Amino acid sequence: MEVLSIIISVIGLIVHLIQKADNSSYGSSSTNSYTDTTYQVIPEFTEAEKLDNMNIDSLNICYKTAGINNFSIENARRTLLNRYVQNDFYIDDIITRQNCMYIKVMHAIPYNDGNKCYGASFSINFMTVNNGVSVYGTQKTNTAEELVFKEIANELLKAVS
Template sequence: MEVLGTIISVIGLIVHIIQKVNQSSHGDTNTTYYTDTTYAVVHKFTPQEKLDNMNIDSLNICYKTAGISGFSIEKARRTLLNSYVQHDFYIDDVIIRQNCMYIKVMHAIPFNGGNKCYGASFSMNFMTVNDGVAVYGSKKINADEELVFKEIANELIKAVS
């Protein structure tokens, strides 16, 4: 009798294991699984770290200059971040250092393309002596990129005028 009870117990255990294996391989219809897709900010870059990542030393090609009387760098910053809307590119970040504004731009190639997956940095420098504003970017070998940079510089000057 004890042997029969042990056999029934072993068979019951095997059936239970097989059921659990089936549930795990086919999914249990009575259980809902949730995946946590929240992302915590691991590190927030300081303005100095952002400037280091922009590689500001390479911003040495002047793409556009203009004379703008009554220019205010803080007003230009607010204009670019808050109210400047452009379909051809968008401004990701603006950092001010004295009379210079560093601008991170996302754009497309060609200029009016839909996929804004290219990032570029520009500096907008204000020269108090002659009320001049100059937009600098990095040197581009590709003619299409250079044309896009000239268009962006032109739009930046128009926006802050």
């Protein structure tokens, strides 16, 4: 009889331990803090918010200028978005305003490196008086960055001409 009560006690203890382990691995429904974010909607920025993030007031250094006959800001935009493929940088976003186009690019330092983890903003401005097209960017104190910006400006101007 004594052996039977010991076996029942041991089985009861094992069942109790299994229940505790089961509750701790799944947690109770009232204390579960896991949130599934797989299908959460990520809000889109408006054009005004994108321009604020580009810090367009700092685009005051002219990196390249050229005269282009029959220039159209909309044709340049389409060219950059649809057909222009560049291995050394890629265009992340373009916003147009009258005779100006703000461009967000991802690039590498040095220019032809494969890791495009740096973001930069440029503007392409069209002056109707003299058919001049200028590419503006931010001032850089680092020589390597300045060289990259000059290369990007050359490529952008070549693409839209």
